Amino acid sequence: MxxxxxxxxxxxxxxxxxxxxxxxxxxxxxxxxxxxxxxxxxxxxxxxxxxxxxxxxxxxxxxxxxxxxxxxxxxxxxxxxxxxxxxxxxxxxxxxxxxxxxxxxxxxxxxxxxxxxxxxxxxxxxxxYSNRGPFWPAPVPADVRRRLIDAARSQAAWLDLLVGATAIAGFSEIAHSADRVLRRDARYQAEIATWSHADQAPDGVPVSAGAPLAEPHDLLPQRLFNDRRRGQWHDYEPEPLVGILGVSGDRPADQVAAGQAMQKVLLTATAAGLDTSMISQPIEVPAAREQLRRSLRRAGFPQIAIRFGFGTPGHPTPRRDVPDVLA
CATH class of the missing domain: 3.40.109.10 (NADH Oxidase)
Incomplete structure (x- = not known):
């Protein structure tokens, strides 16, 4: 390719x-x-x-x-x-x-x-950077939505933006089902926990960058990176804008191509003043991924779900130094 x-x-x-x-x-x-x-x-x-x-x-x-x-x-x-x-x-x-x-x-x-x-x-x-906190309920303008879709298409991918309460409710059910499967896997959860840090390590997720503790009424699942409860009036948006990005195939090269498309979509969103966070649980659980694919009525393969919106300033995660990543 x-x-x-x-x-x-x-x-x-x-x-x-x-x-x-x-x-x-x-x-x-x-x-x-x-x-x-x-x-x-x-x-x-x-x-x-x-x-x-x-x-x-x-x-x-x-x-x-x-x-x-x-x-x-x-x-x-x-x-x-x-x-x-x-x-x-x-x-x-x-x-x-x-x-x-x-x-x-x-x-x-x-x-x-x-x-x-x-x-x-x-x-x-x-x-x-990923903003895992609540977004404001303000809608993402139509012209920005078109730019996000075009960004994916320019990299030979597709981005389906879920519109309407029925579509969001369907995705919510799939995402929460996948999240429950992963939460029952003790080894999976233990590994995720090792990547959560209280200090500024050069990798992993600082507790300050994690989402607040989930509440039963939340539409979308969040990984547990801290034990912080949300403040009053800081609930998640009632109608989140979620996009499902996918490509036609699912070979290793297709997944790399999907990563490039995902990044162009994320940067397009950032340039337009949006915040984003990613929801990977429905992709990580094969049965949930297949259910998601069928719900989209797509011939291709979903590779990641992205939440878009307007949020308060968040906390970027740290990065390793350049010499540490040079072969």
Whole structure:
């Protein structure tokens, strides 16, 4: 799976160490399940490689789906950083077969100034983070919704925004059912708990960035990262805007591509002033995922659910230093 190659025939352009660092600085700002940051970046034969860091794989992610989604998001950030510097990349996505750790390879294309859209999205990279708290009930404008859908479509993915109380109630039932399955798995819960920190560790989720304790009337499930109760009048929005992002296939390469599409959607939302958080429980439980797919009446495969809205300023999660992610 390769993006169009803008390099003129016979041109010999290669990335260097400065490009690698620039790509990694943006790549580490991508989201990942419990902020596990399962990526590494390296330079080989003038191309930048994005790899799954085997030492940071979650036991809960047995099939590697979450790691590939995260590395796809990191790849998209790296692409933006390179385009912003005037050296856009030709991106090859690799199905993890012969080299199980290799996710994507970024080859240097023809130099050109960045587009306005690339500048806007690159500027959003350091401002994007998951806001797990309640959002205001104000609706997301129709033109912003269209931009989110177009962002997914531009990366060969689809984004279905759930409209109406019936659609939200159906998703809520599926999401809560999946969450109950995961909560009954003691090993899963123990691993999630190890990624919750009271201090500013370079990875994981600080307790300050976790959602407040769930209440029985909440429409959407939240992971337990702290024991903080919400204040009065701080309930979750009664009609959340939830989008389901998916792609046509479900091979490793498809999941990496979905990660790139997810990141473009998240950055588009950030640039438009929205807050976001991700709901992965219905994807992590196979039966729930199939139920979700059937409810959407889609031939493809849902890869992540995203909540959009306007929230109060939250708490970005920390990131490892760039030297720690260089191969």
């Amino acid at each position: 390769t993006s169009p190659d803008p390099t003129p025939a016979g041109a010999a352009i290669a990335y260097g160490e400065a490009d690698l660092r620039r790509a990694a600085e943006a790549g580490i700002r991508a989201p990942s399940l419990v902020n596990s940051q399962p990526w590494r970046f390296g330079l080989r034969d003038g191309a930048i490689e994005v790899r799954v860091d085997a030492e940071r794989l979650l036991a809960a992610d047995r099939a590697g789906w979450a790691a590939r989604i995260a590395c796809g998001a990191a790849t998209y950030n790296a692409r933006l950083a390179l385009a912003g510097a005037g050296v856009p990349a030709v991106t090859d996505i690799y199905p993890i077969l012969t080299d199980r750790s290799l996710v994507a390879r970024l080859r240097a294309g023809a130099p050109r100034p960045p587009t306005y859209a690339e500048v806007e999205l690159y500027a959003a990279v350091p401002r994007r």
